[in-house]
Amino acid sequence: MHVVVLGTGMIGTTVVREIAKFENIDKVTAVDGFQKNIDTCLQAANHRKVVGKLAELQTEKDIYNVLEDADVAIACLPHSLSLTAVHAAIDVKCNLVDLVGSQFEEKMELDAQAKQAGVTIVPGCGVAPGITNFLAAQGIKMLDEADEAVMICGGLPRHPLPPLWYQVVFRLESVMGLYTRPALAAENGELVQIPPFSGLETVTFPEPVGECEAVITDAHSAAHTLKDKVKSLYEKTVRYAGHWSKMSVLAELGFLDKDAIEVEGTPISPVKFTEKVLEPQLCGQSNEDITVLRVVVRGLKDGIKTTFTWEMVNPYDRERDITSMARTTAIPAMLTANWIVTGKIREKGVLPTEKIIIGERFEPFMKELKGYGIDIAFRQE
Numbered sequence: 292m293h294v295v296v297l298g299t300g301m302i303g304t305t306v307v308r309e310i311a312k313f314e315n316i317d318k319v320t321a322v323d324g325f326q327k328n329i330d331t332c333l334q335a336a337n338h339r340k341v342v343g344k345l346a347e348l349q350t351e352k353d354i355y356n357v358l359e360d361a362d363v364a365i366a367c368l369p370h371s372l373s374l375t376a377v378h379a380a381i382d383v384k385c386n387l388v389d390l391v392g393s394q395f396e397e398k399m400e401l402d403a404q405a406k407q408a409g410v411t412i413v414p415g416c417g418v419a420p421g422i423t424n425f426l427a428a429q430g431i432k433m434l435d436e437a438d439e440a441v442m443i444c445g446g447l448p449r450h451p452l453p454p455l456w457y458q459v460v461f462r463l464e465s466v467m468g469l470y471t472r473p474a475l476a477a478e479n480g481e482l483v484q485i486p487p488f489s490g491l492e493t494v495t496f497p498e499p500v501g502e503c504e505a506v507i508t509d510a511h512s513a514a515h516t517l518k519d520k521v522k523s524l525y526e527k528t529v530r531y532a533g534h535w536s537k538m539s540v541l542a543e544l545g546f547l548d549k550d551a552i553e554v555e556g557t558p559i560s561p562v563k564f565t566e567k568v569l570e571p572q573l574c575g576q577s578n579e580d581i582t583v584l585r586v587v588v589r590g591l592k593d594g595i596k597t598t599f600t601w602e603m604v605n606p607y608d609r610e611r612d613i614t615s616m617a618r619t620t621a622i623p624a625m626l627t628a629n630w631i632v633t634g635k636i637r638e639k640g641v642l643p644t645e646k647i648i649i650g651e652r653f654e655p656f657m658k659e660l661k662g663y664g665i666d667i668a669f670r671q672e
Contacts, residue, residue: 292316292632295361295385297348297376299323299332301460302390302417303367305613305621309663310365311338313629320344322357348372354379361385363628367621370465373414377401377641381408388413388628390620392420392511395643399515402641411631412641417620419444420511421644422660423526423586426667427513428645429653430588430599437521437590442513443494443505445529446616449579449607455538456531458575460616463566466573469528470538471547471562474507476525477518485525488539494529496583497604503583504536505529512643521590529583541565579607582615584667603667622663626656 292315296307299321311319321332322344329343347353348368354376358364363386366376373391380387381404392415405412415421423442431437448458459466473484490507505527517524541547546565551558584603591597605615627644630636636647648656657667 292362293318293320293360294628294632295320295322295358295364296367297322297354297357297364298367299328299343300367301614301617302621302624303365304332304335305611305617306365306367306625307332307341308336308338308611309622310625310629311336311340315633316340316629318342320357320361322346322348324348351375351379351382355383358383358385363388363632365624365628366390367624374398377412377414380412381405381410384408384410386411386628386631388416388624388631390417390421390624391415392417392643393509395512395515398641406640409639411636411639413627413631413644413647414641415511415643416624416627418582418584418616418623419526419528420513421623422619422665422667423584424511424513424643424645425648425653425656426586426601427521427524427588428517428649430586430601431517431520431590432649433599434588434590434592434597435594437588438523439590440513440517440521440524440588441586442510442524442526443529443583443585443587444526445503445505445583446614447500447503447529447531447581447583448575448577449499449581450575450577451531452575455569455572456534457573458580459570459573460580460614463570463573467547467562467566469508470542471549472509474509474526475514476507476510476523477514477521478523480519482514482518487542488535490525490527491535492527493532494527494585496529496585496602500581500583500604502532503529504532504534506535513645516643516645521588578614580614580616581606582619584619598672600670600672601667602670603665605665608664618663619665622660622665626659626663630656 427440508528510526
């Protein structure tokens with residue numbers, strides 16, 4: 292079996308290193324547009340099955356060309372290239388696991404084409420979206436009547452610095468979207484758009500995290516696929532206490548507006564200006580991070596009010612020297628890709644995790660996650 296990994300940043304490198312260890316995988320091709328990234332990836336993987344390939348990944352044709360003899364690909368690309376990768380995978384008839392959960396409606400429009408091509412496309416297959424989605428779906432499935440599902444997740448610095456108590460792990464552009472875009476949720480069987488910074492609440496996790504706060508952010512595919520199965524569904528993103536309030540003030544003052552304003556004769560986008568100002572404030576002094584997750588599903592079971600809760604506090608991986616966010620994002624994608632090529636997942640079409648990692652597949656997948664240090668506790672109340 293031949294696996295192609297598109298993008299060899301922090302997450303892509305983790306995917307390459309781990310998937311090469313499976314006996315059923317014959318070859319792993321690590322593809323990137325920068326040779327330096329490929330060299331770093333090959334050094335980290337240090338495996339005879341892994342080869343590097345320097346290639347542009349900007350167009351559908353670019354991606355098509357590197358997928359021609361692959362059985363499955365894992366896309367670790369920027370949001371802007373996600374839909375392009377899906378189109379290319381379907382055209383070349385290659386299964387695809389994609390980390391990006393945005394543009395779900397556009398991806399679902401390709402469902403019939405994916406089925407006709409005989410391929411499995413799994414969008415949003417990381418920690419959130421990804422793990423959070425199938426936990427919510429499983430909780431809903433376990434109830435007789437589901438009232439509410441709330442998916443809470445966030446990547447936090449282990450050593451936060453003022454004034455924002457946060458540091459960017461991947462791309463600042465992606466983070467800025469949380470402050471500027473309405474959030475998709477589901478209420479009473481309908482999709483709803485909720486303004487940024489809505490639903491602010493205090494949440495507490497076990498030490499060393501402690502008190503945090505969370506606001507409603509985009510629920511991606513789960514809002515679409517689960518809206519008819521639960522009365523309300525939301526995703527929330529976690530930050531240390533005070534972060535959301537400070538960013539909310541910037542938004543109120545117009546610093547996150549997209550429309551350009553004129554400053555001394557020069558048009559300037561306030562949000563682009565703000566990105567440049569904030570970037571050095573969000574670098575941090577350490578790569579050490581913590582990923583927190585809590586999925587709560589409430590409803591009726593055998594006529595009794597019941598709450599299912601899954602919770603995770605995942606630390607920086609010192610043994611492999613990778614961030615918690617990289618591990619918790621890469622491992623579910625890597626496992627899903629391997630389940631596809633080994634026939635554990637046989638359905639064809641565009642299938643987010645909440646449609647495939649439930650029921651009889653749920654516990655085995657959770658067990659495999661735990662084997663990679665992603666230990667998610669469960670309790671019923």
